[in-house]
Amino acid sequence: MSTEPVSKDRILLEMRDVRIDGFSDERWHQIIKGVNLTLRRGEILGLIGESGAGKSTLGKAAMGYTQPGCKLTGGSILFDGIDLVKASDAEKRRLWGTRIAYVAQSAAASFNPAHRLIDQTVEAATRRGIRPDAESRADAVQLFRALQLPKPETIGSRYPHQVSGGQLQRVMTAMAMSPRPDLIIFDEPTTALDVTTQVEVLSAMRNIVEEFNTAAIYITHDLAVVAQMADTIKVLRYGEEVEEAPTRQMLTEPKQAYTRSLWSVRALEKPEVKGDDIILSIDHVDAAYGPFKVLHDVNISIPRGRTVAVVGESGSGKSTTARVITGLLPPLSGSVIFNGEPLPAALKDRSKDQLQRIQMIYQMADTAMNPRQTVFDIIARPLEFYLGLKGKAREDRVVELLKMIELDESFMDRLPSELSGGQKQRICIARALAAEPDIIICDEVTSALDQIVQEGILKLLLRLQKEFNITYLFITHDIATVKAISDEIVVMFQGKVVEQGLKSEILSPPFPDYTQLLLSSVPEMDPDWLTNLLSARPDGP
């Protein structure tokens, strides 16, 4: 730790032409292709990029650490004058956890289940004798308090599995801060959290980093989040730097076309159309997993040819609603009415025709396709199964469907592992489309995808809806996606429907309490958003 007065101009970390290779598919590939990075004391650098951009690898390299299966092949990393490329393991260990700290994405997995939180919090400071153990413990309690953790005096004596994910993430920040490091690497620390929890964790982290004037590298794929945290933003793509600029400048006048394309996604918005012809309705449905009741008297009606978006955080019951509709989870009471007739509750009692008319697309296209089947097998199966198409007719139809989703027949004999994330999701859409359904349930279909790919998928879905008058039930937690695609919105909270209505009605005041909280917690592309939000909330700090 440093005791000298901190000056903002002094360079803390200097990475020059860093190159890192990773091993996969029997070969070494370049993951980081010569990136420069300069970080001054007390500065927060936001590192953003899509999946596979190499941002996490670069973040860890700033500590002189490369994951198993990766190796540093070139460049220099200077931390406060220490050459981390040449430093021995023992020298690096002296820096790690004391002068450079790391905050991981999954707090639940990154805490040792066998030790109390406080022991893990003070571990690094005590090991290096930064201060006596008792002082460290007292200091940790202060940090817990500063991070607004409940019961700061006693929470440290708990075990990791005894506290919630959002709290664990803040404890991990305290653990990083305990030895008063010069630099903290935040590796997607809020990605696994719900939006309402994310706000609390973000503000706690920002305050404490500001308070101790710690330099930080903040890694994320979420532009709005990085806008709240960072002084400077660096955009990465395919292991190379796209551009770097101060946050405000980057948000208002991005130079590169790629950066602009990242920014533009949020502009998509479907004009809402009211619909009266109800194709499917959920009527007073209660459902449970074993003894745990998860849906309480849920009523939703879906008009033909429209998109109804179901929004809510994890545990709100939105995915369970989908399982009830598809028959995977027969409800305790209530019914699903489809085209005016009640559907049999259980999947096995439904007719082939009923199954064909309701199709589903999943969040993770990776796991929704059998990795051993080719694109042709995947799309052709429903054609054969429902429509009885064979031979040439089936092949022609597959090509037609591929064209519809903006791919071509060269994709037919590829395996899912040979497709990009967006292409995979398109194949899943084609598979659903092949059944010629009336309604498609889309379960978080864009949330695992990069921004620019999301936009493409959403546009495709909108176009298909127009062409074939398909109805969508669109489950998501992302408000921007809701704006882009929906006609109507259903807000769910703890297994209950909070409200349902046209998009314009739901997204304008007056709001019920929960909708208000949910909407206000969604980060916006405005560097002052978090500050304004916190000062506007009555119970805010």
Next chain:
Amino acid sequence: MTDQPDTYAAAAEVGAVRKRRTRLERVGLLLKSAPPSAWFGMIVVTLYILVAIFADVIAPYGEAEIHPVPFAPWGGEFLFGTDQIGRDVLTRLIYGARNTMGIALATTMLSFLIGGGLGLVAAINRSWLDQFLSRFVDVLMAIPSLIFALMLLSIFGSTVTSLIMIIAVLDSTRVFRLTRAVAVNVAVMDYVEAAKLRGEGLSWIMRREILPNILPPLVAEFGLRFCFVFLTIAALSFLGVGIQPPTADWGSMVRENASLIQFAKYDITAAITPLLPAAAIALLTVAVNFIVDWFLHKTSGLRDEH
């Protein structure tokens, strides 16, 4: 800054970097990366299979042919001498390869048929049937299999058929557990759910959705189970309750000639004679283990630290 196009097109999106290779190329690449231990294993196994297939051609005498001189020394007419009643040891070794390996292979296949089939059904079904089968297997596995085999053999007698049936049934419990465990992991995948939602039947889901995805661990397990079955049969034969004479078998050969070891000081080759069949068993299981070890390392996706 990048060589990627700035305008978006779905077909131009870059997928995972994976080179498309033909099956032959993949096998070639796989073999090229095989460590020496795996090569050793593959060569040994191939040799054993050849010996087993062409036993009639290679063996100098008949399987149960008795010569006038018991315990003949090495060399001359009998390369490895003769056994306690005057049968040529080399001939018995060669036929032993066919008998012991054949029986072990038949047993392993039967146990995979039973255990693998039931394991798959249990993994997809997940209802009372799964509960029943799993509990039943738990109980069977609570009795050590060698002990259970000994007990059942004492009741049904030591014929080749009962040997195969008993060991296959006992061993299928382990196959069941593994198959069920890996199949459950696959059965919770969205693509299996998608197939169920489509209305596909049990048979399609088993054969087309799950089986292709659990093959690698099952193939590895087949190698390990084969070794285990092979050793169990050898042990039972060694104990005198397995394969019965006059059928040539490695386990009983060790037992029949074991007394020769005490003559090590006078004739080392005689003392080695009972060790030959034992070494033949050991060499095969070591070879199979080397191959499986490498195969597991390849397919588990585990990366060692560099």
Next chain:
Amino acid sequence: MNAVLATILKRLGLGLATLFVVSAIIFSSISMLPGDFGQAVLGQSATQETVAAFRKELGLDKPAVVRYFEWAGDVLQGDLGTSFSGRNASGQDRSRQVSDLVMPRLWNTLFLAGVTALIAVPLALFLGLTTALYRNSAYDRAVNAATLTTISTPEFFVAYILILVFASLWPVFPSLANVDASTALGERLYRVALPALTLTLVIVAHMMRMTRAAIINLLASPYIEMARLKGASRSEIILKHALPNAWAPIATVIAFNLAYLVVGVVVVEVVFVYPGIGQLMVDAVTSRDIPVVQACALIFAATYILLNLTADIIGIVTNPRLLHPR
């Protein structure tokens, strides 16, 4: 603590239930005997009456459920029945009590297994931990290759090589481990040296590999990477971060291998003509002396269940999630 107690009680119940079913299976094996069994035991010249009397003695005229509970009741009181051997066609009965046959031999087997476990367990844990710690080093590779070879080798191969080297070429140990009740401890240890060494070699190989795998599996957890990034050294990572989470897998490994040991003794006892329960069982199987086979099988199965139960309970009491419920 209630959660822990409840889980342990549940496991104990499950263990008892398993033992019950296992004993029922072992018992019912007698009813699977071919019909002419009495003839086979008593000899071809046995009269109808003696065969009928023999069947009556076995209780084959009573319903199976009644017989099972009578048998189980006897077993609980230490009465394992009467051996089939020593009977003849004329109805003469010089057969012995099974418990008299089994008990001294059970003690011998436990002695051999105990000696082996005392050497093998600490050695295997040490090798497993150090190879996990220095994985991919020359040391690790050498130990791995050696143990892979050992586990692929039949026990009797190891045994005969040891006999060839240490009893035949350089006679330092006896090749026959014949002991009886009067053998003194020192002499007893000397005579079981080779069987114990054989078992140790086999068990250490298995146990070391499983310990290594369990530790390496733990080392792949994100919290271990976190510990590295907090500056913990290799030994700290193993001792402080991995080991407290490793008791359950290690206990499982030890239990599994001790159970394996109990079974492994069968072959080794036969090789060294050691008067243990394994050899007794093999002899009984050869002569189809069913009561003795049943008694031995029951003892082996009970040991097996008990060992696994112990491992489960250790896993429960070291699991922080159960020790510190929400």
